[in-house]
Amino acid sequence: MVCSLVCDQHKVALCQLAVTPDKDGNIARARARVEAAADAGAKLVVLPEIWSCSYAMETLASYAEDIDGGESPSISMLSEVAAAKKITIVGGSIPEKASGKMFNTCCVIGPDGKILAKHRKLHLFEIDIPGDITLKESDTFTGGQETTIVDTDVGRIGIGICHDIRFPELAMLYRSKGAHLICYPSAFNMSTGELLWDLMQKSRAVDNQLFVATCSPARDPNVNSDYMIWGHSSLIGPFGEVLAAAGHEEATVIGEMDLTTIQSTRENLPLEMQRRGDLYRLIDVLVNDSMKSRSDKLCLKMPA
Numbered sequence: 083m084v085c086s087l088v089c090d091q092h093k094v095a096l097c098q099l100a101v102t103p104d105k106d107g108n109i110a111r112a113r114a115r116v117e118a119a120a121d122a123g124a125k126l127v128v129l130p131e132i133w134s135c136s137y138a139m140e141t142l143a144s145y146a147e148d149i150d151g152g153e154s155p156s157i158s159m160l161s162e163v164a165a166a167k168k169i170t171i172v173g174g175s176i177p178e179k180a181s182g183k184m185f186n187t188c189c190v191i192g193p194d195g196k197i198l199a200k201h202r203k204l205h206l207f208e209i210d211i212p213g214d215i216t217l218k219e220s221d222t223f224t225g226g227q228e229t230t231i232v233d234t235d236v237g238r239i240g241i242g243i244c245h246d247i248r249f250p251e252l253a254m255l256y257r258s259k260g261a262h263l264i265c266y267p268s269a270f271n272m273s274t275g276e277l278l279w280d281l282m283q284k285s286r287a288v289d290n291q292l293f294v295a296t297c298s299p300a301r302d303p304n305v306n307s308d309y310m311i312w313g314h315s316s317l318i319g320p321f322g323e324v325l326a327a328a329g330h331e332e333a334t335v336i337g338e339m340d341l342t343t344i345q346s347t348r349e350n351l352p353l354e355m356q357r358r359g360d361l362y363r364l365i366d367v368l369v370n371d372s373m374k375s376r377s378d379k380l381c382l383k384m385p386a
């Protein structure tokens with residue numbers, strides 16, 4: 083790969099980790115996977131939703147870490163590896179304790195090991211399909227209050243966590259703010275995953291003509307709860323193309339993200355030019371878009 087002054091092509095690794103109740107073991111496993119991904123050339127590594135412990139509501143509090151207080155072994159490990167390997171990490175999510183509350187929190191870490199952004203899951207998962215699956219994250223977590231978009235060495239990244247993917251407005255907002263990629267650390271389940279997981283990733287990518295990366299824990303077929311993880315972490319391109327995809331087992335998959343395809347897709351299929359804002363509007367999106375010229379809408383700003 084030849085890079086000019088600005089590099090538009092980046093290898094993105096999705097580490098679909100096997101997660102157990104052993105936190106130290108999970109951290110060691112994640113470290114080894116992230117290091118190996120960096121050694122394989124990945125410049126961006128994405129981890130799953132809740133990877134430091136099992137996604138079991140009743141036990142999460144005992145694993146929660148104080149990120150702002152600097153007492154977070156999971157994030158310290160990611161910072162160390164990011165700095166040692168000079169990579170960007172979208173650090174999945176861990177249970178975060180702050181102000182007497184618990185959040186489902188994703189840290190984005192830059193190649194100097196510093197936290198570039200922190201996203202607290204906005205839309206907490208709530209599902210009740212009698213006889214199948216019942217879960218109410220808001221009994222355990224508090225929802226975040228801020229959207230998160232961050233400039234990194236591999237492009238401008240919008241962050242959502244799992245159920246956040248179901249809200250197209252968030253993805254549209256990120257697109258309107260110039261995101262190249264939206265990362266959704268996730269932990270979909272067997273009940274919704276089969277029909278909806280691929281569909282939603284592709285929808286967010288295709289509607290907004292940008293890249294979408296998801297990363298899930300691996301499925302544990304022996305899990306002792308009704309929440310079995312779907313898996314299938316993927317990297318999707320702006321035309322809906324699958325650039326990398328895992329099955330349901332533990333795996334690291336790596337895909338190439340060529341940012342110039344965002345612009346070519348938008349030129350080939352100029353959806354933004356056709357949007358009928360006179361007939362329907364999302365006020366946040368339109369406020370951002372109205373500040374842009376026609377050429378700004380067509381020409382995506384590349385990272386410096």
Ligand SMILES: NC(=O)CCC(=O)C(=O)O
Nearest residue numbers: 207244245269270271274
């Ligand atoms: N952890 C989650 O947010 C799961 C979301 C999910 O499975 C869905 O269907 O939405």
